[in-house]
Amino acid sequence: MLNYWLIGLALMLIIEGIVPFIFPAMWRDTFRKLVLLTDGQLRFVGISAMLAGLMLLYLVK
Numbered sequence: 001m002l003n004y005w006l007i008g009l010a011l012m013l014i015i016e017g018i019v020p021f022i023f024p025a026m027w028r029d030t031f032r033k034l035v036l037l038t039d040g041q042l043r044f045v046g047i048s049a050m051l052a053g054l055m056l057l058y059l060v061k
Contacts, residue, residue: 020027037045 034042034045
């Protein structure tokens, strides 16, 4: 079971690192825009990402 968690963490880190590696200027600009969002907007982005992940996990399982 721990292996699956570690594989998931490794894949998340790889995916998270793709954009800053390939497009560092775009990533920096996007991050700058994210900092300007209100708490409510950031929460909406966060819950949307979590729901998309849950839906993908459900479809894969």
